[in-house]
Amino acid sequence: MSAGFKYFFNELKRGKLVGYKCNDCGAYTCPPQSVCQECGSENIELTELRNKGTLRSLTTIYIPPTGLEDEAPYTVALVETNDGPWIIGRLDHDPEKSGQDLIGKKVSIGCQELHPVDYYPDKEGRVAPLFKLEET
Numbered sequence: 001m002s003a004g005f006k007y008f009f010n011e012l013k014r015g016k017l018v019g020y021k022c023n024d025c026g027a028y029t030c031p032p033q034s035v036c037q038e039c040g041s042e043n044i045e046l047t048e049l050r051n052k053g054t055l056r057s058l059t060t061i062y063i064p065p066t067g068l069e070d071e072a073p074y075t076v077a078l079v080e081t082n083d084g085p086w087i088i089g090r091l092d093h094d095p096e097k098s099g100q101d102l103i104g105k106k107v108s109i110g111c112q113e114l115h116p117v118d119y120y121p122d123k124e125g126r127v128a129p130l131f132k133l134e135e136t
């Protein structure tokens with residue numbers, strides 16, 4: 001549901017990672033969807049997830065979509081949150097040094113505000129999850 005996404009991003013701006021917890025199977029769904037992503041149940045409730053995870057995949061974007069030229073290069077990462085769901089966001093790291101060696105690293109999950117892009121429907125207050133590597 002789009003309301004779920006709006007809520008997700010608003011909470012993300014406040015430093016909270018929210019999703020749904022399934023009352024049937026116990027799985028977490030994040031970002032929010034209308035049903036449990038594990039079992040399809042609608043018996044789900046909003047909850048806050050831990051803002052920690054593990055880097056599972058990443059890629060550096062050198063050729064961005066129209067409107068994002070100023071932001072490239074940047075690294076997009078797939079993170080497995082400690083509560084289970086995998087989410088996509090940006091990695092707060094030198095794109096030139098983002099390589100295979102980062103896979104498996106622990107990250108904290110925060111928020112990055114992106115500058116408005118005219119043709120995006122939600123041009124005000126565009127945000128994305130931002131992953132920061134934790135010191136080990």
Ligand SMILES: [Zn+2]
Nearest residue numbers: 022025036039
């Ligand atoms: Zn479920």
